[in-house]
Amino acid sequence: GNSVTQMEGPVTLSEEAFLTINCTYTATGYPSLFWYVQYPGEGLQLLLKATKADDKGSNKGFEATYRKETTSFHLEKGSVQVSDSAVYFCALTSYGQNFVFGPGTRLSVLP
Amino acid sequence: EAGVAQSPRYKIIEKRQSVAFWCNPISGHATLYWYQQILGQGPKLLIQFQNNGVVDDSQLPKDRFSAERLKGVDSTLKIQPAKLEDSAVYLCASSLVLAGGKGIQYFGAGTRLSVL
Numbered sequence: 013g014n015s016v017t018q019m020e021g022p023v024t025l026s027e028e029a030f031l032t033i034n035c036t037y038t039a040t041g042y043p044s045l046f047w048y049v050q051y052p053g054e055g056l057q058l059l060l061k062a063t064k065a066d067d068k069g070s071n072k073g074f075e076a077t078y079r080k081e082t083t084s085f086h087l088e089k090g091s092v093q094v095s096d097s098a099v100y101f102c103a104l105t106s107y108g109q110n111f112v113f114g115p116g117t118r119l120s121v122l123p
Numbered sequence: 124e125a126g127v128a129q130s131p132r133y134k135i136i137e138k139r140q141s142v143a144f145w146c147n148p149i150s151g152h153a154t155l156y157w158y159q160q161i162l163g164q165g166p167k168l169l170i171q172f173q174n175n176g177v178v179d180d181s182q183l184p185k186d187r188f189s190a191e192r193l194k195g196v197d198s199t200l201k202i203q204p205a206k207l208e209d210s211a212v213y214l215c216a217s218s219l220v221l222a223g224g225k226g227i228q229y230f231g232a233g234t235r236l237s238v239l
Contacts, residue, residue, distance in 0.1 A: 016165075046227075055127070055214055055230035056166070101165050110179060111156075111228060113165030 016114035035102035127231035141203035148217030
């Protein structure tokens with residue numbers, strides 16, 4: 013079945029540092045890939061998505077590129093802010109299959 | 124546009140008691156999902172509805188969990204009787220039905236359940 017693997021957290025960075033959170037997947041067919049973010053005490057919010065190979069999703073300074081050859085969808089941001097502190101979930105869905113979420117990576121950004 | 128509404132936000136019960144959660148999806152979203160999110164883990168799908176019919180409940184512990192969406196709009200999830208391991212955040216999500224696959228899911232804030 014489909015599955016998602018994320019780098020273990022927590023990740024602690026200083027403000028303005030570069031962020032990478034790794035995500036790799038196993039899926040049948042041609043999945044769509046997503047990053048969701050969960051701020052403290054809130055539900056999950058869609059951060060960005062990509063629906064086919066080589067697509068780049070971007071939002072709020074975050075980017076991720078759908079790499080079919082490496083089955084990866086790594087999340088990056090050039091300069092993190094304290095307000096980016098949250099838990100980040102990589103997820104996928106393919107036709108006829110439900111969403112599968114990774115375990116989440118907690119990011120803490122220090123001022 | 125109003126988001127997915129859930130209530131209550133928090134609930135504390137003792138084991139063997141029963142509890143119910145409510146969800147009102149985004150207007151016009153035919154698909155509704157209930158997820159269980161245990162601390163430190165990603166959400167796990169419990170049940171998916173399309174309109175008022177169940178599409179997938181393969182991971183719902185049916186001996187104690189039940190869910191309904193009688194009029195194809197809001198939904199309730201019930202646990203009876205609760206066990207300690209049911210302590211989690213219960214998330215509701217909704218989406219449009221799009222041709223060729225599943226639409227983006229929009230999540231509510233969740234209900235945090237503590238079973239003592």
